Every structure is written in structure tokens, then in C-alpha cells.
Amino acid sequence: MTTSLLDLPLVARAPIESPLGAMTALVTERGLAALLFEGDKYHREDTSPVPLDTQHPHVRAAAAWLQAYWRGEDPSVDDVPLDLHGSLFQRAVWQVLLQIPQGRTWTYGEVAARVGSGAMPRATGTAIGRNPAAVLVPCHRVIGANGSLTGYAAGLPRKERLLQHEGVLLT
Secondary structure, three states: OOOOHHHOOEEEEEEEOOOOOOEEEEEEOOOEEEEEEOOOOOOOOOOOOOOEOOOOHHHHHHHHHHHHHHOOOOOOHHHOOEOOOOOHHHHHHHHHHOOOOOOOOEEHHHHHHHHOOOOOHHHHHHHHHOOOEOOOOOHHHEEOOOOOOOOOOOOHHHHHHHHHHOOOOOO
């Protein structure tokens, strides 16, 4: 299931600067629906019809979380209300991603095993790639079985920099 971001009940959008480039927060009344790097290959829709509101409480929560993250802290995702839209399988995968500790990596196979119900690593990888909340839902912490960096909708250089920021030693 691929949902257009503009089909969601979005109430606000706001740019958020990061050391890895501009991001856009998109929120519903319930929470953060998306946090996207500029140029993310899966989310290139024009979101300009969504009202700009940098002071919306969910935008401010996401911005505060990111600021803490970039300061080297390990902020709790519980501080940011989430309203992620996707299939049941995608949402199950994204919930598992939230369990990966900062500074650690899991393989696609490990994530699939934790999703359970016979989830296959390839299908799990597709769901990971559709993660709508970059950095906050840490899909960047998922690597190939051989330790290689594979797949990141915002580009492998960003994935590498995120992992380095978290102190992950890359081979």
C-alpha cells in the first residue's frame, strides 16, 4: 500500500534544518506523519498545499527531538507523538525499528525475525525503505547481513553520516 502524503489529513508542515540538509516535518492533529530529507527518493511530492506552521506543537516536538539528537543525546521517541500511515506490515516493521538502540545496528534479517509472522528480509527491507519519519524512526540503523550499508531513501552518504554520528564503526 502506497499512500500519497497529500491524501493524509495533514494540518501543518515546517522546514527543519539539520547537519545533513533540509528536512520537512508533516503533521496531522494526532502527531508527526512524516519527517523527510529533501530529495528523499520515495517522498518527492509537493507539499506546499499543506499550511506552513513552524509553531505547531507536533512540529516543535519533532524539532526539539532532532536538536537533542544532533547534540549527541539519546532523546526518547515517546516525546514526539507519531501518526505514521502505512500498511499493517509497514507499521509493524516501523515499530521494530523504534526498538533499535542508538549506536547499534541490526540486519534486515534481524528486523524481519523481530517482526515475526514469517516476515522475509526483502519485504522487510521494502517496508524499511518506506519509513516516513527519517532519523526519528531509525531505519538508518539497519544494515546488510555482511555489515554493508544498503539502501537509504535519503542516500547512503546520509546513512553513513548518521551512523558515524551515533558512534557506529563502519567496516
